Every structure is written in C-alpha cells, then in structure tokens.
Amino acid sequence: MQRYVNVIIDGATIHAPRGSSVLDTAIEYGICIPHLCHVPYLSDLGACRLCIVEHVVGGRASITTSCTLQVQEGMVVLTNTERIRRLRRNIAELLVAQAPNSRAIQDIAVRCGVSEVRYPFRHADCVLCGRCVRACNELWKARAKGFVGRGKNRHIDYPFGVRPDFCKQCGACVQLCPMSIPPCNGPMKPGEEYLCGQCDAQLIISEKAPGSCTWCRLGDGFACGRYAGARSR
Numbered sequence: 001m002q003r004y005v006n007v008i009i010d011g012a013t014i015h016a017p018r019g020s021s022v023l024d025t026a027i028e029y030g031i032c033i034p035h036l037c038h039v040p041y042l043s044d045l046g047a048c049r050l051c052i053v054e055h056v057v058g059g060r061a062s063i064t065t066s067c068t069l070q071v072q073e074g075m076v077v078l079t080n081t082e083r084i085r086r087l088r089r090n091i092a093e094l095l096v097a098q099a100p101n102s103r104a105i106q107d108i109a110v111r112c113g114v115s116e117v118r119y120p121f122r123h124a125d126c127v128l129c130g131r132c133v134r135a136c137n138e139l140w141k142a143r144a145k146g147f148v149g150r151g152k153n154r155h156i157d158y159p160f161g162v163r164p165d166f167c168k169q170c171g172a173c174v175q176l177c178p179m180s181i182p183p184c185n186g187p188m189k190p191g192e193e194y195l196c197g198q199c200d201a202q203l204i205i206s207e208k209a210p211g212s213c214t215w216c217r218l219g220d221g222f223a224c225g226r227y228a229g230a231r232s233r
C-alpha cells in the first residue's frame, strides 16, 4: 500500500502521509485552519467545530471537521470559502458567548473575523473542548476526569465529583485548557464583555502580505502544529 496520497487543498496538490488528517496536512503545508480542540499529540474529537472545511466529492461539497477527516487519494478540500468563513465566524462567536473570559478563545475569534457577539454571554468556565480529558487519558493514562451528563448538563468532572487518588497532579489538564489563559485586562464582568483583539498586530502583517504565515499562534498558548514544529514551507 502506498504510504503517501495526493490531496488538493485550496488548489494546492499536497503529497500527504496516508492516515494523517486534513488539518495536520494543511498546517504542515502552511495553510491556516483555525482550531481549538485539536492538540497535535492527542487524538481528535471534533468538539469545537472551528476547523470545518468543505470536502468536495463528485462536484458536491459537504462540510466536515478537518481534524477528524483523513486524507484520501484525489481528495479535494476547500478551507477558506465564503460559506466556511461565515459558519466558522458563527461558531467562534458562540464560543466567545459561552466563555468570554478565555483569551485563547477571544484571540481565535478575532482571527475568524468576529467583531461583535450577537449571543447572550453565559460566562461558563468550560467550552467542552475535551483537551483536559484527552491529556489525562492519553498522556498520563490516569483517566481521572471525563465528560459527565448529557445535553445542557454535560460537563467535565472527576468520578463522583471528587479528585481521585490516581490523579497524578501533573497539571496537564490545566495547562491545555483554553480557560486557563486570562484575558489581558483581567476578568470581564457580566455586562462588560468585549472582544480583546489586542493581538491584532499579526493580522495587520498578514493583511499586508496576504498568503504568508505570520506565526500568529492562533490564540496565546495554542500553537498551530506548524509553529510548534518550527517548520517552514
């Protein structure tokens, strides 16, 4: 079996390792797809939906999350169409409404073109991205926390709400949580929410040099794989 497949992402033909995801392939090639729940060394869950792309099959495009979509020979993917930008902006807006105090989410939202939030702010302390759960399960094999409940009641917790003895207190769950990076100017009060946008400087560079990667980090603490791997196109 061939170890590489040819995929076309935004018109560029890319030779990608079989089994890799569209998101990893795009990032490796320098194509920026916003993402939140993806962590390069953990399994993908498709939780945040920020990484959506159009997958074109037989002339018809379906929308799917690029972190959970594996590359296939001849695959055609569009990452930055008007439709995708609109949907992604809406997803980012909902994330900010859910957790306006997360600087990581604010930064990503600004990069997705969000300038105002039309939804009520919920001030939740979690966006259910599952980064903490996967870090705990996959890095440390501790299984000390997980998703609990369904629908509106779904949340992250320890078994029976009590930190178990087998929690290794490694801190990985906190380090990877988008809620652990406070906004620059301190916690926002209900009714005083705003989009920080103070990380716009990199975006201004990208407007002046369209198509070039500005190593923006996609939200402080959320390096895209390209930044983390210090690879260049």
Ligand code: SF4
Binding pocket: 132, 135, 136, 137, 140, 142, 143, 144, 145, 166, 167, 168, 169, 170, 171, 172, 173, 174
């Ligand atoms: S601190 Fe405990 S709950 Fe958090 S990742 Fe480590 S083992 Fe898991």
Ligand code: SF4
Binding pocket: 125, 126, 127, 128, 129, 130, 131, 132, 133, 156, 173, 176, 177, 178, 179
């Ligand atoms: S606690 Fe943090 S890392 Fe865990 S699911 Fe919620 S937002 Fe994500």
Ligand code: FES
Binding pocket: 034, 035, 036, 037, 038, 045, 046, 047, 048, 049, 050, 051, 052, 065, 066, 067, 068
């Ligand atoms: S990064 Fe793909 S769904 Fe979150």
